[in-house]
Amino acid sequence: MSPETTYTHVNLESVEDSAAAHGFGEMGEARFATGDLEAQRTGVSFHRLRPGRRQSFGHRHEQAEEVYVVLSGSGRVKLDEEVRELVAHDALRVAPPVARCFEAGDDGMELLAVGARHEGDGEILPGWWS
Structure with missing residues (x-):
């Protein structure tokens, strides 16, 4: 195998901001890097909440089981009916059926999400944490 087929190097800031592209830019940024990384079995995304x-x-x-890592800042996550506080360097594993949503604290929050990729597996829950 040649080097170009054995790895892909991407800066997450260069990945399209899907939040802005879909009208959610006031919330922050959401950069789904799986395609840019040419990942076949792993989902990777970077989230920056204002x-x-x-x-x-x-x-x-x-x-899809997901693992979230708080890179910087702090905030909260709602997991089904439970709300938990998060700070920088916390890691959180979430089982597939658990509904989740993140909220930044006063200093904002940056998250990295990784997990096995399952095409079409996600269910969006509008207004779930109101």
Whole structure:
């Protein structure tokens, strides 16, 4: 195999901001890097929430377990009916059927999400954490 087929190097800031592209830019940024990385089996996304803002919708999966890592800042996550506080360097594993949504604290919050990729597996939950 040649090097170009064995790895892909991408700066997450260069990945399209899907939040802005879909009218959710006031909340922050959402950069889904799986395609840019040419990943076949792994989902990767970077989320930047503005201070005091909440993601525009919750979501859950049928198959995909996800791990979230708080890179900087702090905030909260709602997991089904439980709300937990998060700070920088916290790691959180979420089982597929658990509904989740993140909210930044006063200093904003940056998250990295990784997990096995299952095409079409996500369910969007508008207004779930109101």
